[in-house]
Amino acid sequence: MKTYDTFIPNFLEMQGKIERESFRFIADNCKIWHKGNCIADIDSYFEIEAAVNSFNGKIEVTFDNSEISEYIIDNFSFAEISLMNDRVLWSNNILNGGAGCDEYEPSIMSLFYYKGKLSRIYLHVYKPVEVLIELVSNQEGRIEDVENPLKKIAESLQERNEKQFDLSNITFVSNSHQRYENGIPVKGLQKSKRSIKIEENINGCEGYSIKGGDGYIVTIFNLEGNHPLWGNNIQMTPKPMRIISKSSEKIVLRGYRVEAMTPFGWTDFNGADYGFSIFIKNGEIEYCMLHMYDRNVDIKYFK
Incomplete structure (x- = not known):
């Protein structure tokens, strides 16, 4: 069961501005997914540095990808931000399916938080082949084994709103x-x-x-x-x-x-x-x- 922190949905900041925050994330596991199958499972050290450009609002990402360079480039950026229930979602041209991204360049980055701490990242790469790169930090323990009361509250509110x-x-x-x-x-x-x-x-x-x-x-x-x-x-x-x-x-x-x-x-x-x-x-x-x-x-x- 996923038990990450939840957010009020705000797609492409249509409900108001979303604060853009820089971060540094160290993962101890990386999985590569293709067509629903895990094609690589690597226990190692992966570091991501992401800084928000104060001029244009883009988040500029540097990724230590030495072990998975065949799947993703090591520098990329995102211009769009959304809140999507259980994640902060960065994207490029999301309404057009990420059109314009280069080969090995991710068009979507999803950030998952547990108790306010960044704990998992998804990077979606669509060219030359579609892969999902999953980076996890297990320093706080196995997240899926802990029940998050925020999720129950969010589900209850959503059910109430739908009935209203x-x-x-x-x-x-x-x-x-x-x-x-x-x-x-x-x-x-x-x-x-x-x-x-x-x-x-x-x-x-x-x-x-x-x-x-x-x-x-x-x-x-x-x-x-x-x-x-x-x-x-x-x-x-x-x-x-x-x-x-x-x-x-x-x-x-x-x-x-x-x-x-x-x-x-x-x-x-x-x-x-x-x-x-x-x-x-x-x-x-x-x-x-x-x-x-x-x-x-x-x-x-x-x-």
Whole structure:
């Protein structure tokens, strides 16, 4: 049983800034995993030095890899940071699967803490072959043999939050909305009716090459008439999204890369350019926000 310290999920700092900390880690065991199989198990001394660059926020890592140099380079860096339940996750271009990383360069680094002390590191390398490098320090004993009460608390809170608010079929009617560009309100408060529909993806989504059972579909309708060009009242066409964080006060969804049908056939569509946040008060939706990340535009929908 894993019993590491837990964190409130915060994917790519969407819920606020995450403190970036330098560290030094000494492992006494290294395992190399490939396709679920352990292909190397080495009891030795492995040292990682990681320093946060005060100018650009990147964490720059130096790794003593003399015994496993056939799997990983000895210097690399990460620009993105997230909190993911039981780990601090550093990454590069995670929304695009780590695209742009060189051979033997890890695109993800996961840090696991036990009682506030760094105890395990995962390094994910995808080129030229996919391997997971697991580095463990057993100075505090075998972590998996100790039960962590924080995990039970986190599971209890998650279960409570899931029961409090059901996303499977929601319609939110808004009477006004405010547009923000680069975080600045523009054009003033717009008095116009919109309907936001969020429904569970049961049978896929028309126009996208996705299967049912994966996430949710978000659609926005104009309740004041049909659009003059496409002849219906759809303000934002259906967008497949997945939950990336959920609490009793806020639920955040974000799109993902899929294939979409166009007049020229199926083409790649970066759904991660779109996101949607639901703000909850006393068990009811207080307001919602549509995020268009590629344009740095947000639209806040009020009741």
